[in-house]
Amino acid sequence: MPVQLTAQGKTLFALLSGDIDHHTAPALREQIDNAVTEYRPRMLCLDFSAVSFMDSSGVGLVMGRYRHNAAFGGDTQVCGLSPSAERIMKMSGLGKIVSFKKNAEGG
Amino acid sequence: MExxxxxxxxxxxxxxxxxxxRAAVAAFAAQADPTAEEISxxxxxxxxxxxxxxxHAYPHTDGRIYLSCQLYRDGRLRISIRDTGCGIEDIKKAREPLFSTMGGDRSGLxxxxxxxxxxxxxxxxRPGKGTTVILEKRIRGRT
Known part of the structure; x- marks a missing residue:
């Protein structure tokens, strides 16, 4: 399973794992969007701590999930980024709309 | 350099x-004893x-990617990624951060x-002929 989804209160945790690239992102996107549509969390927490590799497809993945979740009124946060993944995320300016945390803590 | x-x-x-x-290039680069950060x-x-x-390269047809990699004595790794696809009309524009001709989840990065x-x-x-990207990375290594 490349993404493990767990609901806790109003928070939906998505623990991503493996490589995130243009090939693997669509399956992740679909699973997370389906869970968000069904559960309508107040906070979506995308946890990258088990991700082994990420290129700029990870930015698209976060941006798209932020938009989808915001359409239902939810916020999105990102945690567990490797230094390299964090560098890519920051290049995109995503930090203006999504909060970056060290560890998954919900909200 | 040799x-x-x-x-x-x-x-x-x-x-x-x-x-x-990326796994093939990383495996090839391993002989220069790179750090984990360099490999990443x-x-x-x-x-x-x-x-x-x-x-981008082959919107309407099947195509091929030509990947080559050279390692030099000073630790320099030169990677060439070439296609014979549609080419890029405006390279300057394509290189701008956040520019993408694709919508959806493409970040343009x-x-x-x-x-x-x-x-x-x-x-x-060259439009209609293809694109070559050359990347160079000096592997300083763990020693």
Whole structure:
């Protein structure tokens, strides 16, 4: 399973794992969007701590999930980024709309 | 500077090969004893270049990606990623951060990431003929 989804209160945790690239992102996107549509969390927490590799497809993945979740009124946060993944995320300016945390803590 | 090793491969421009390309280049680079950070940088830059070929180069046909890699005595790794696809009309524009001709979940960061994660990036392209991206990364290694 490349993404493990767990609901806790109003928070939906998505623990991503493996490589995130243009090939693997669509399956992740679909699973997370389906869970968000069904559960309508107040906070979506995308946890990258088990991700082994990420290129700029990870930015698209976060941006798209932020938009989808915001359409239902939810916020999105990102945690567990490797230094390299964090560098890519920051290049995109995503930090203006999504909060970056060290560890998954919900909200 | 003296070239000490080289490999070349040709692949179909299929997204499943993105992981294969970056793993192949990383495995080749391993002989220069790179740090984990250097390997991660190389994999990231290669992944972006190969993804560009797959996403943009061949919109209507099947195509191929030509990947070659040279290692020099001073630890310099030179990676060439070439396609014979549609080419880029405006390279300057394509290299701008956040510019993408694709909508959806494409971030438009491909060239910015390649540039940032390598020491040098060259892009040559001719509309209708194809695109070559050359990435250079000096492996300083763990010693």
């Amino acid at each position: 070239k000490i090793n080289e490999f070349r491969m040709t692949l179909w421009a299929k997204s499943v090969n993105e992981g294969f390309c 940088d190389i994999k990231t830059a290669v992944s972006e270049a190969v993804t560009n070929c797959i996403v 491909g060239f910015s990431v390649m540039e940032s994660f390598s020491d040098k990036m060259l892009v040559r392209s």
